Amino acid sequence: MKTIIYATDCTRHATPALRYAYYLSEALKANFIVLSVFNLPPIAVSTIRPPKQLKKMAAEEQMMVLHNYCSRYLKDRMGPHITLDVIASPSISEGILKRTRALKADLLILGMKDEHTLRGYFSGNIASAILEESPCPVLMVPNPYRYRKPKTMVYATDFEERDIKAIKQLVLLAAPYGAEIRVVHIPTQEEYAGMEQMEWFKEMLDQEVDYPNIRFHMIFADNIQEGLSMYTQDVKADVLAMLERENSRTVFGKLFHRDRVKAMESRSNIPLLSFNERSF
Template sequence: MKRIAVPTDFSNNAYNALLYATKLLATESASIVLIHSFEDEFSRSTSRIDIGKSDDLYQKVEKRVQREFDILKKSIQADTSGMDISFETLMTGLPLDRFINKLVNDERIDFVVMGTKGATGLQEVFMGSQTVRLIKKIKQAPVLAIPQEAKVQPPKTIVFATDFKKPIAANGLHLLKELMRLHHPALKITHIYNQKQPESHIESQYKALKAALGDIESTMHWLENASKKETILDDFIKKTSADLLVLTHHKKSFLQRLFQEDVVENLGFHSKIPLLVLKDE
């Protein structure tokens, strides 16, 4: 049985991400852990009141969050009627990234699903949001970021962008292989060719990736390099009508470079497709 952590702020955007998670698991038994952090709200409020009153405020916040959880569970259970999916709720006063990281380390969590919001969807991922903190700090579980405009349906075409800088462990590909097994989408592996990388190195890394994928069918697409790698990827995603982008996160990865550079203006192409970040650390 899969166990998925889904943070929520009880917004429509967060609900869309939750619904997307259930569609991925429509034929599977699963347990979804709904998580809400009231750390920001509580810290802002307690800074303006006496310490002695903080316990009362904490209890009030807990009651409000529980009411929100009750409403959320009623809605999602109605929308997933007939599916073998259970829901549990957790609330915390800790920062969301710390709490989920602890949950991933202490309990078996297969992956994290989180909504993103903003004018360009995944733009928020690269602007120091909750999502990017989770992607960077969670070491043991993949993170699936769902833009608010994403279609709530299983993927039909997956683009897996790899830089071939380091081998990808077979266990790091487990979730991708599971999605392929469940939904049988087309898998398009892409690499933006860099002349600085020896051909022998790229070839060996590609063979290692194919071996790690096992019997999963895929096609390989070599993309010509340019000054803006995100623009090349943008064009390819549009050309193939991809509905899920997969990247790996390690210290020298393409994704890590996006975290470090001001490329927000070039990320509009991500606005409607989910991003799955596999862990390879």
């Protein structure tokens, strides 16, 4: 990975996510860009300054806010390897997506909204738009979460070929740490050939992915989200990864389609990594 973007609203409670993004970029030896999206203030009819000048002044003011924020919470870690970026946009999600595309980011990091956050990026329509349209994987970090070197990453699979492409990208995150990837599947009541599918998927993955530290698990639970939540706690997972699927044909995919990230976010205390199959 060459470029990591962390989008922030510059609130104090989002600082653990800022530090997490910084340490991850250091471990991956990636360019680290801290992005802030802001709305232009309304322009009074009586103003004598042209709109272009007002936009420039607003951007400079926001850049100062962002610089002070990063300097305060990253302290002596600030340096030339960190790029600060601001963009004016009436839509937070569109602003983030525009810069993510323009800068050809390999990973986008957001802080999850909590009760302390005034305008968390991972909330409502903002989250939906970013998860559906992002040209790169999106890593969502709970605001209270403190960075630690990941040892275990869990990937929720549906035994589909597109899962293999997502796991390939997950390896890029796991390999620098030597982290174990646990590929887990939760069969539904309508599913009868889970073990056979797992063996087929193992063979396919072995042919496509050269990473020795991958394990496979099948767990049984009445509810997919609850099963995953319990499993990640049991194995002390550091990251839970999932694929944002389009029109999944399988039972698992249909149950775990679209709303699954939102459902997991409400009960997750570890970073969630979402892959969008559109980006493959």
